[in-house]
Amino acid sequence: xxxxxxxxxxxxxxxxxxxxxxxxxxxxxxxxxxxxxxxxxxxxxxxxxxxxxxxxxxxxxxxxxxxxxxxxxxxxxxxxxxxxxxxxxxxxxxxxxxxxxxxxxxxxxxxxxxxxxxxxxxxxxxxxxxxxxxxxxxxxxxxxxxxxxxxxxxxxxxxxxxxxxxxxxxxxxxxxxxxxxxxxxxxxxxxxxxxxxxxxxxxxxxxxxxxxxxxxxxxxxxxxxxxxxxxxxxxxxxxxxxxxxxxxxxxxxxxxxxxxxxxxxxxxxxxxxxxxxxxxxxxxxxxxxxxxxxxxxxxxxxxxxxxxxxxxxxxxxxxxxxxxxxxxxxxxxxxxxxxxxxxxx
Numbered sequence: 001x002x003x004x005x006x007x008x009x010x011x012x013x014x015x016x017x018x019x020x021x022x023x024x025x026x027x028x029x030x031x032x033x034x035x036x037x038x039x040x041x042x043x044x045x046x047x048x049x050x051x052x053x054x055x056x057x058x059x060x061x062x063x064x065x066x067x068x069x070x071x072x073x074x075x076x077x078x079x080x081x082x083x084x085x086x087x088x089x090x091x092x093x094x095x096x097x098x099x100x101x102x103x104x105x106x107x108x109x110x111x112x113x114x115x116x117x118x119x120x121x122x123x124x125x126x127x128x129x130x131x132x133x134x135x136x137x138x139x140x141x142x143x144x145x146x147x148x149x150x151x152x153x154x155x156x157x158x159x160x161x162x163x164x165x166x167x168x169x170x171x172x173x174x175x176x177x178x179x180x181x182x183x184x185x186x187x188x189x190x191x192x193x194x195x196x197x198x199x200x201x202x203x204x205x206x207x208x209x210x211x212x213x214x215x216x217x218x219x220x221x222x223x224x225x226x227x228x229x230x231x232x233x234x235x236x237x238x239x240x241x242x243x244x245x246x247x248x249x250x251x252x253x254x255x256x257x258x259x260x261x262x263x264x265x266x267x268x269x270x271x272x273x274x275x276x277x278x279x280x281x282x283x284x285x286x287x288x289x290x291x292x293x294x295x296x297x298x299x300x301x302x303x304x305x306x307x308x309x310x311x312x313x314x315x316x317x318x319x320x321x322x323x324x325x326x327x328x329x330x331x332x333x334x335x336x337x338x339x340x341x342x343x344x345x
Contacts, residue, residue, distance in 0.1 A: 095165020232298015
């Protein structure tokens with residue numbers, strides 16, 4: 001019987017989930033990953049042949065994370081749950097049906113399975129800076145968001161468009177998790193701890209399964225945005241390097257590291273962490289690539305003036321989790337190199 005702690009990981013085949021999976025396996029955890037279909041396990045099994053052969057990496061099929069009790073069996077006997085899977089898209093004809101309900105129901109379902117677990121020590125949920133930021137305040141120069149801030153979006157506002165729907169989906173799902181957890185905790189039903197992460201835009205090298213034949217359209221939303229922007233192909237800015245709608249960002253590897261560090265925190269720590277590498281425009285990350293004459297970049301775009309934007313307080317993540325955040329140029333360069341290696345350019 002293995003003494004390695006067992007982590008239930010949702011979405012191990014997604015952009016962030018793939019990094020969390022790699023980080024956990026390389027730090028002596030066993031991982032049980034949930035997949036919509038076991039056919040999706042082939043790529044991951046090939047990536048980690050030793051872990052798969054030894055039983056340190058296993059998968060369970062959960063066709064619909066919103067179905068009642070969908071994760072009850074998967075959560076049996078686990079030490080930790082890392083809930084990473086969640087839809088990220090912002091174009092929707094019916095934001096409530098396509099974004100809000102799946103996110104909230106999925107999170108409620110994972111938490112309710114966690115509430116039934118007899119072995120669980122801690123659960124982490126990947127939320128988003130979307131559940132923190134107040135869109136109505138725009139750039140808010142001089143304002144620093146902390147983990148005390150919550151997006152004030154209402155259900156009626158969420159119906160207006162996919163962008164607001166996405167923000168609402170993250171906010172309502174995270175609020176639901178904390179409510180369910182506090183309720184069970186106050187009744188003395190559970191002893192496990194809850195951690196939520198609120199990252200802004202997530203960039204960094206993709207290691208999930210990709211279909212290169214689809215070109216950039218086959219990439220996850222944030223990486224596609226980064227690539228199109230630095231190539232000067234965003235129609236709103238072309239031929240220059242684009243300016244991001246949200247300049248706050250974090251490296252995907254730091255997000256994975258945050259998950260790892262959270263699992264070894266002392267018992268009784270229940271926190272909401274803002275994860276942020278900084279506030280930058282795409283051009284700010286290109287100095288190294290430009291210096292070496294990298295081909296395929298757009299014409300020089302605008303650089304950030306941080307006095308014109310809000311900032312994020314990441315001190316709690318640095319102090320409690322001991323995170324050291326990656327610098328933007330490294331995130332951009334590593335992403336570019338990885339995509340080049342995969343044959344995108």
